[in-house]
Amino acid sequence: MGCDPDAYTNMDELVEECTEQLRQLELKPTRTENPMIYHLDVSAMYPNIILTNRLQPSALVDEATCAVCDFNRPGADCQRTMEWIWRGEYIPASKQDYNQIKQQCENETHPPPSYNKDGPRRRFHELNAVDQANTIKKRLQDYSKAAYKKIKVTTQQTKESTICMRENSFYIDTVRAFRDRRYVYKGKNKEWGGKLKEALSEGDPIAITKAKNM
Structure with missing residues (x-):
């Protein structure tokens, strides 16, 4: 699995870009920008569906992205349109409510920061x-709790997105490895759960301890 470095015409530029980012992280380890964190909850996200449809963070593309892609040629089958359900939560207060509350906040004073509690x-x-x-x-x-008797409203919308089927092998390989590792874990967990029951029924303290530690 993976990509052949010789397949890239700008490999040196990509390596230098990654190296420079790591160099800046070493020189300035304390960062202020918001990171992009991908949390892989394999047990809840149906990894087989992700692997089949190449659903990865970089897969959602638009016309502008595809227009500059080297692989966007007549007859290309790397684009797939899929429906998905967007779920959002919002505060029921109106725009007028927001403007009034913002104006109130602007006319008030607010507590000092936590690192200077005695400050003005x-x-x-x-x-x-x-x-x-x-x-x-x-x-x-x-305000919403008092006026509307609730602090949030949940809504769902059906949307369509173009999925790029040219996989990011790192993400796909990671999901596949997590999935396979979880299968192994579930098998071992079942196996040692059975051994624990057997040890408990036999009253073997050594076997019980070993099974509990596995």
């Missing part, structure tokens, strides 16, 4: 973007 209270514009958003969100939730 701050005006709204002195808060950073995250604190401003959290302050307004908390106010909107409290």
Whole structure:
């Protein structure tokens, strides 16, 4: 599995780009940007469906992405349109409610940051973007709970997306490895669960301890 380095015409550029990112991480390990974290919950995400349909983070593409792709040629079968259900949660407060609450927040002072609890209270514009958003969100939730008797509304929409069928082998291989490893774990768990029951019925303390530690 994997890709042949000789298949890439810009391999040196890709290596240098990755090396530079690692170099910057070494020089400045404390980062301020928000990371992109992919959490692979294999037991809940149907890995066989992911492997069959090449569902990976980089697979959702649009016309602009495909237009500049080297593989987008007449007769290419690397695009697949699939339906999916978007699920969203939002606060029931209206835009007018939001504007009124934001104006109230702008006219008030707010507690000092946690790292300087004895400091002076701050005006709204002195808060950073995250604190401003959290302050307004908390106010909107409290208002919605009182006015609408709920703090969130859940909605679902059926959407269509183009899936690029040219797989990212690292992601696909990782999902496949996780899936196969989980199969092994489930088999071993069942096997040693049976041995534990057998040891308990026989009253063998050594076998019981061994089975529990496996």
